[in-house]
C-alpha cells in the first residue's frame with residue numbers, strides 16, 4: 452500500500468505528537484525519550500514525520516562515530532514508529548525510503564539499523580554489510596546499508612550517540 456500523505460522534516464511543535472507515536476507504537480516511553488534526548492544533545496541528523504491531517508509516523512537518524520574511519524559519514528536509523536491505528540499502510544516504508552533518499556542527497560556513506568531482517572531487508576539493509584563493523588549491537592539483527600563506496604569499505608568500531616546508552 453502506498454502512503455498518500457506527506458513526509459516532511461519534524462518541527463519543534465511536532466514534539467508532543469512524536470512522543471505519543473513512539474509511546475503508543477512501542478508500548479513504553481523508552482524510544483520516545485530516546486528521540487528527545489538525541490535531539491536535545493544535538494545528535495539527530497535527520498528527523499522526519501509522516502503526516503495526514505496530523506503526524507502519524509516518525510523516523511530518526513542519529514550520528515555514529517567510527518574511530519578507525521573518521522571520514523565515513525555513518526548514522527543509525529532508530530527509532531521508527533507508526534501510530535498503531537495506521538500500521539501496515541505503507542507509512543513505515545515511506546519514511547524509510549524518503550529518509551534514505553535524503554541521506555544520499557546529503558552525502559552520507561553508511562546507515563546502520565537494529566531490527567527484523569525481514570522488514571529492513573526489503574530496503575537493502577543486510578547483516579553481511581555490517582560484518583566488518585564492531586558495535587554494541589553485533590548479531591543477526593544488526594544490519595547495514597552502504598550509500599557510497601566509502602560506506603561499503605568501512606570497518607572497525609562504531610560508537611552510538613550517548614542517548615542510546617540510557618535505553619532500557
Ligand SMILES: CC(C)(COP(=O)(O)OP(=O)(O)OC[C@H]1O[C@@H](n2cnc3c(N)ncnc32)[C@H](O)[C@@H]1OP(=O)(O)O)[C@@H](O)C(=O)NCCC(=O)NCCS
Nearest residue numbers: 476477531532533538539540541542543544565566567570
Ligand atoms: C515497524 C513499523 C514501523 C512498520 O511500519 P508500518 O507502517 O506498519 O509498515 P509498512 O506498512 O510500511 O510495512 C508493512 C509491512 O512490514 C511488515 N512489518 C510490519 N511490522 C513489522 C515488524 N515489526 N517486523 C517485521 N515485519 C513487519 C508487515 O508484515 C508488512 O508486510 P506486508 O504488507 O507484506 O504484510 C510499525 O509496525 C511500528 O511502529 N511498529 C512498532 C514499533 C517498532 O517495532 N518499530 C521498529 C523498531 S526496529
